[in-house]
Amino acid sequence: MQVQQVKERSKAFVNLFRQHKGMNMELKTFKGGLHPPDNKRWSEKKAIEVCPVAEGDELVIHLSQHIGAPAEACVQKGDKVLKGQVIGTPKGFVSVPIHASTSGEVIAVEPRLDTAGNKTMAVVIKADGKDEWDPNLSGADPDKLMPQELKDRILAAGIVGMGGATFPTHVKLSPPEGKKIDYLILNGVECEPYLTADDRLMQEKPEEVVEGILILKRILGVEKAVIGIEANKPTAIETMQKACEGKGIEVCPLQLKYPQGAEKQLIYAVTGREVPSGGLPMDCGCVVQNVGTAAAVNAAVRRGIPLIERIATVSGSAVAEPKNLLIKIGQPISKLVEFCGGVKGELGKIIQGGPMMGMAAVSMDVPVTRGTSGILLFSEGEVIRAPEGPCVRCGNCVRACPAFIMPTEIAFQMRRGKVDEAEKLNVMDCIECGSCTYICPAQIPLLQFFRQAKSAIRANIAKRKKV
Ligand code: SF4
Ligand code: SF4
Known part of the structure; x- marks a missing residue:
């Protein structure tokens, strides 16, 4: 699709949305950016399906799936583990625990290939097919807990930024003394082409997101919470607006533009505030969390469920049937692709995440992690780059x-x-x-x-x- 066609599609969405809502105002956005084809049509209408784990499946769970120090294995080969049990303990403040995503036997604790092709420490679990929960996990009423107790539960559940950044959430919720936070911004933008996981989450589980936002608001002690959602997700916007009614949470529809999901750009789009050069969102009074993170926070606090699964989009020209899947951390990419009908045509490239900021995966055998928002498969013909030429000073x-x-x-x-x-x-x-x-x-x-x-x-x- 040519750039002009993409801009027209973007305008069409915006106009549709305005007509639908009877709005005349301009939708907010940031300065700069561009309009790549969003290619969401392949999976945006597909309801979330569970990607199953069968008896005998091997799950490779890396001990470093987050920004910060890797966790340290606390299980050994031969141990029996239950779903949700801690298998790696955090090392330092900027680190989180790692949990078993199903029940079974630990068959190895050793370096295994990650997406980038590096060998990093992992716990390998052979599933017993029972998917049996650790009975020690329990939830709590967030209204009866102090902010620090809520943060402790978030840390214990290993919650990290689910938009792909994987920054430990308890750290983001702990601004240094003297930093005044008055704005919580929820990232429901999902501006990366192809990805529709957050869109489906907001459509199918809006109350999970809203309850998580209320917990985050309580921890930060803020009054203002705004969810930024691009106008190409009209159903998600409407669903979230209904779910937020009377909860003190606003939904802010945004123009379509990449990279609106980046923190600084989203803050500007929603509030008009600018994060200073070299600074962090908290330097302008904001904390940004992904909508998936909010849902994970709710599950962790209310039900004691650690981050052992997530929603991911499997799409691209080389996937037989694109889908949105609930995946378990540690499943191999090949398992997800198989559940989507396998590879179509000749496979040229595999990407974990979106096509703009995601990472090329070295093989279909590498496992998905807490940061896997999508798996994209592209055919051979799509990945050929023209040779590099001289700069034509086009600007x-x-x-x-x-x-x-x-x-x-x-x-x-x-x-x-x-x-x-x-x-x-x-x-x-x-x-x-x-x-x-x-x-x-x-x-x-x-x-x-x-x-x-x-x-x-x-x-x-x-x-x-x-x-
Ligand atoms: S990659 Fe860096 S330099 Fe290039 S457009 Fe994005 S922010 Fe600017
Ligand atoms: S100014 Fe040069 S480097 Fe920048 S987009 Fe144009 S050709 Fe590429």
Whole structure:
């Protein structure tokens, strides 16, 4: 689909939504960004289905599925485990426990391949087919708990950001003393093409999301909570509006634009506030949580259920029947694909997450994690890139960049090995959304340069700290 067609589709959604709601106002959005084809039609109408685990299936559960220190295994080969039982304990404040996602026997505690092709520590469970819960898990009435007790339950359940960032939620809910938070923003944007998991969650389980938001509000002590949802999800908007009535939660319909789901861009779209360069959402009084995280918080507090499963979209041109699935952490990608009718045609690429910010998976054997919002399979013909050409100074990358940096200049400096110059050009503000690379007519792999620059700058900072 051409860019113009995509913009028209976006406008059509917005107009439809306005007519439907009788609104004349402009829908909110952020500055910069672009309109890739959303390709959600393949799975947006598919209700969530459970991807089953059978007796004898092997689940590979990595001990590092979150930002921060990996958990440490607390089970051994030969141990029998129950669903929801802790199999890895957190190491440090920025870390979370890991749980068994089904009952069975631990058949290995050893390094296993992750999505990127690295071998990292994992607990491998052979399912017994009983899916038997740990009887020690129990819920509580959130209204009877203090904010710290609620956070303790969230930590114990291993809750992390479900939009893909996997930042431990208890840390995000613990702003340093002196930081005043007055806004809780819920991310129901799902701006990545193809993905429809959050859309289905909001349509099918709105009360789970709302109850989770009420718990988050209580922890943060905020009055204002707003759910940002793009206008291409009219049913989710309507469903959430009904579920939020009388609960002190507002639903904010947004224009369609990528990367509106990025924290800084969502904060600007919803509140008009700007996160300062190098700063965090809490620097402008905001905390952002994904709608899936809110639902997970509710399950953790009210029912004592740890983060052992999640909703993910399986889609793309090489999937026989795209679906939205409730998956168990540790299932291999191949199992999900098999449940969706298998591969269609010749497989060219597998991506965990969305096509813009997701990660290419090395094989179908790697397991899904707490951050897996989608599995996309693309056919061979779709993944061929034209050869890189010279920069034609079109300025597309600059216009698209939501971080207001100069992609073309930074890439120029990085080609000359000038990391210091890239730093002066604020490369650290790059949110790695890939918009510049997507829009570049010369096919220059701009994002690659920025990732190199950022890791070199971080290494320099670490070196300076050691001296
Ligand atoms: S420079 Fe970074 S933030 Fe800007 S468009 Fe490119 S990837 Fe996105
Ligand atoms: S989009 Fe590509 S060709 Fe255009 S200015 Fe940026 S780097 Fe150059």
